[in-house]
Each structure stands twice: as structure tokens, then as C-alpha cells.
Amino acid sequence: MRQTIFITVLGHFGAAFAALCMPPFYAHILQQNFSSQTLVMAGWYFTLPTLAAAISNPLWGKLADRIGIRASLIRAHWGLCLSFIVTGMARTPWEFAFGLTLQGLLGGTFAASNAFLASFLPGKRLATLLSVMQGSARTALFAGPAIIGLFSDGQNLLHIFFYLAVFPGLAGLILYLLPAKTSTPAAHTIADNTGTAPAGAGALSASSLYRYQALFTIGTVLTYPYFVIDLAQRLNMSAAWAGALFGLPHALFLVLAWPIGRHVNFSNAQTALARFSALTCAGLLLQVLANNLPLLATGRILMGVGMTGAYLAINALAASTTRKASAGQHFGKLEGANKWGAVMAGILASGLATSMSYTAPIWLACALLAGLSIFIESKRL
Template identity: 40%
Template sequence: MSQSVLPVVLLSHFIAALVALGMPPFFGLILTDTFAVEHTVWVGWFYIIPTVCTALAAPFWGRIADRFGRRWSLLRAQIGLAVAFVIAGLAPGVVTFAMALMVQGFLGGTFAASSAYLSTVARGQNLTQSLNWMQGSARSAMILAPILFGFFMTWVPAQRLYLYMAILPLLSALLVWKLAPPDPVSGGPGDQKHSRERVSASASWLRLRLLYFGFNFALVASFPYFIPWTQERTGSTAAMAGVLYSLPHAIYLIILVSPLRRSVFFGNPWTLPAGLTLFALSYVIQATAGTTAAILAGRLVMGLGMTTCLFALNAETARLTRTENAGQSFGALDSAGKWAGVAAGVLAGVATGMSNQTAPLWLGAVATLFTITLTVTLRQSRRLPGQRPGRRQP
């Protein structure tokens, strides 16, 4: 069943994510041209409004999904996005626009909802690959959306585009309603075993949330300032800086559609530390680079490290996922990632103000080194007392 459901969920998530991920780069244009906001410092605050609200709401919606159904929760998230986009498109002032972003955060969360739903129709390696494809869907939207909306904005005002794009999450909801089956009925002999494992699994989920936080913090730290930093450092055009910005996400997609995605390397216990090491190295290369070619090399290494980390984290997530509490689990992971993004954005701004635009790169490198330490802790804690390194648990 998962093979037929996966394309439906991926397509619906991609359609819904286009607006949610593609419009924030244009917040500055909306605030200055539509609402006559003069101070650009407000752009950063508007950028994190939906992220904070999602971080707050995701655990709640996860518990609701476990109780009332993951398909229902996915439909709720898509309809919630549509409502938020309509409010944003019709907002008469900046306060109403901010409220629309709050609605988007509180009622959205399509990534966690889609992942939880997939856990009801896929297990083990199939779930790992499904989560990898979900990340591919998000990164495709991240690459395509700014280009697509930048093109549309030559004819349509930026704010009004929200109103027209509200049809996209509604289309996503229709796809899920018509083509995705309801949650299968849970229960069975395995549930008692899962209940007995719940206590030890909760500690593993806590460590996994810490890893998600560390990785996402390191990933997002350089996002807000990368393009202006690249232009200042190398004199590149905005188009070239945008290409360099998107390159790691393109590397992820290339590996995802190649046979490499099934490599046994991604199931190795040291996959995540290796990926984080590449990630930290990429930041050092970029922070010390003085030419476009050097930054290009750093972004290529970053793409390899990011892909390795995400594949490893998805494999660990699939290993720990239990259907009976999948909504709560994915909601907690989504919340951890969102809080990491908020913290990274705030600290990157502080670091830039205290130093320069290279500071977020060093901040990302330091955060990655701390996360490597967590991976060692996670690996050791999975061994049984007296178990030798390298032996797998039965």
C-alpha cells in the first residue's frame, strides 16, 4: 500500500509547501511596498512568527493525530494553511498579516502530519526511504518556489499572490481525501511489546530530538546572511549567490534519485558522525573562502554532509517509530527542528552584529561539533550492558 500512497502524500506536501517555503524570502517586499514598513529589522521577526507558532503547536497536533487519525490531521494542516493564506492575501494592515502568519504556524505543520501518516502504511526501510523522499519534497519546494513566485510577482503584487496560492493547499487536501486511504486499524500482539518498550524508547526519542535540534541549528545558522555575505566576499551577482545557496539542496535531490540512496553506508552506526564532520568541514571551507570557486567547493561538501545527516536521522527515526504514537513523535521532532531554526536565526543575528557576516558560518561549525558529541552519546547508550562495540543488538 505504501508504494501507491507515497506519491500522493509527496505531491500533496510539495504543493502545500510551495507557498509556505517560497513566500518568506519576499517578506521584505511585502512589508515595505504593501504596508509601508520602513525598518527592515521587522523582516526577521516576521520570518520567525510561523516557525515559533509551529514549534508551539506541533506536539499538541501530534497527540490529537494519534487519537483521532493521522489522515485527519494531514487534512487539518492543509486546510489550515489555506485559511492562513487567504487571511494573508486580504490583510489590510501589518497586524492582520502577522496574525495570518500565526494562523499558518498554529494550524499548519504539513511535514510532521505527512510523516506521521506515512508511518501508518510503511515500516522499517520503507519508512526510512519515505522520510528521505519527504525531505526531497521540502527541498524541491525550497529551490523552485522563490524562482516561481519571483516570476509571478512581475504581474501580481506580492501580498495578493498569497490569496491566489491558497488554492494549492486546498488542492493538496483534495488529493489526500480522494486518493489516500484512512488510517489502518491499530492493535494486535505487537502492541503489548511496544508498550513494554515505551520507557526505554522515550529516552531514545529524547536523544534523537537533541540531534535534530543540533543539526537544524547548524543548518539554519547561515541561511539569513549567506547571499549578502557571498556577494560581499566575492562580488558575485545575486543570481550566482542564489545558485550557491541552493546547491546543497540540489545535491540532496541528485543523491535521492540515484541508486546511492540505497547504499548500505547510510545504515552504518557512524554515518551520522561522518555526515556531521563533512558538515563542519564545509563551514570552515566557506568561512575561510575568498573566491567563488572556494565557496562552491564548500557548498558541495555541505550538500554531501547534509544528505548524509538527513539519511541517517531518517533511518534512526524509522527505527524508533511506533504506529500508536507516531503523531506525537513526529510532532516533537518537528517542534525541535523549528525551535532550532528560531534559535539559530536569533543567535546568527547577534553574532553578525557583534562581528561580521562570516560569524554565522563559524556558529554553524561550532554547533555541528557539539552535535557530533551527542551522536557518540546516542551510539553508546544503544549498547546493552557488557555489549562489545560493533555488535548489533538482537
């Protein structure tokens, strides 16, 4: 079982690194390869793969419960590999858009990996492994933009997609080592047939969790599309520094997940989500008011602490509402909610950045995260 878990996490990291390192540089790619007039469309291009994933993830999840979760996981890796190759071959803005759309339609490695783990892990251990998977994604978000930023001077970033295709391609091959079937004791099923968590988990329904996931995603992803270009204009910061700061909150997840995770469990997950959402809001507020690097870095650190706790809470709630028989559908819907949130965030970011300023999306993110915190607390009273 340990080998199976290791291969699943390693394969996801490779795919996540490839998928998550490029979005902060879409504006740079558009300006470098196409007309400078396409720069204002960065947020829309950011939205394309997430929109496609929002539509396809629940469908892939439902299919996985029928054809086998392992087969679905391999499909997701190879689909991502193919889409990266197509994206790297783009010669027009429309071809670039098509490649990004394929990434969303054919990918879905995060949901597929989580569903595979849910098929043979009990509730508490599943929650822990979901946090490990989240750490894999955070590592990719931290290391990816920082590394790509080093290649931003004098290099055509569009061609990097060819190299990135190697990661999910190899992951798909390695996954052949996974067992075709894994037996799961009946005791590993943690939610009842209604899809509602047991009383110890705060009796949160899966549908409520999907809504919380979507809203938290909107509140954080709103700041992604124009982060690099905002810092370049507001603080005259290089792409390399901006890439490193972009990844800072995600790097903190790796440091703080274990100590914070000791205090987040099924019984207090909703409270934790509310309070860490508020802390994320405070970090964003400090960033939007920052006029120097130390203040901005402090805001990113607060944001990192808040995001870590919030993701751990969501993982605990996800594990508490999982049923073995429909694990693929459950995680497909959860990731679909995440992607729909990212879609809405990209649309809002584009509209606000082009009509107002690059900091306008951050102000809206603060309002949404504050609202989420207040709503969850009010529902618990």
C-alpha cells in the same frame, strides 16, 4: 497502497513548495512593502512561523492519534491555505507577522504526512519513504527560491502568497481520495513500549533523537535568514543567483539520497549523523571564507552532501523509534524539535547579524555542527 503513498508525497510537495520558497525573501518583502527600518527584523519574522509550529506540532500530533491521522493531514493542508491568504492580504508589518504566525499554528503538513505513512508502513520501508518525503521538501527548497527569485525584479513578492495558497488548498481536496482507514500488521511496530529503538538501531532513545534533530537544525538554519542579503553585499550577487545557490544543497539531496542511503541503515545511523554533520560544518566554513562564486559554490556542494547524509541518518533513527499507536505524537515531537531549532536559529541569526555581521551566524553554525559531531562520537565510545 501505492496510490495512497503517491498522493501523500505529492500533496506534501505542493504544501512544502508553498511554505518553503518565501522565507529567504522576507527581508526583500519587508523592504519592498514596509519601512526600510523593518529590514533588520527579517530574522525575527523568519522565526514567527517556526515558533508557532514548534508549539503547535506536538499538540496536533497528539490530537491526530485520537481523531485520526488522515483527518489531521487534511486539516494541516487547509490550515496552510488559509494562512497564506491572510499573509498575502497584509498591509502592515503586524498583519504580515500575524499571517506568518498562522502558517505555523495551522500547518504541520510534514509531520502529519510522516505520521500517516507510519500508520501502515514497516520500519525499513518507512525509513525509505521518510527520505522520499525529505526529498520532497528539498525539492521545494531548491526550486522555490530559484523560481521566486526570477519574480523579484519589479514584482511585489507579498502578492505571491495568494498564488501559493492554491497548492495546499488543492492538496487538501486531493487527500479525500485517501482511504479513511488503513490496517497495519502488528509486526510493523518497530519500537517497544518504552519508545527505545531495538538493539540493531543503536539503542537510541526518541528523546535523544529529538535533541539531535534540534541541534542539527540550529546549525543549518542559522545560515538561512540573511543568506540572500549577505551574498548581495559580500559578493554583489543578484537575488536570482542567490536564490539558486540557496537551493543548491537541497537539490543535491535528490541526486545523492539514493547512493548515500544504501550505506545508511539502522545499525550505523548515529555514526553517519556524526560524520555527515562534520562534513556540513566543513561546507559552511568554506562558504564563510569564500570571496568568489566558485569557492562559494564548492562550499554549498559540500554542505549539500553533508546535509543529505545527516537527514538520511535522522530518518533511519526516526523510523527505528516509531510506534504505530503513537506515530502522530512521535513525529509531532520530532518536527517540534526541528521547529524549536529553527526558532533558536532565527533568534540567534538576528542578534548576530544586527550586532556583528551577516557572516557571524555562519561561524556559530560551524561551531555547533562540529560540537554535535564530537558529542555523538564521544557518546558511542
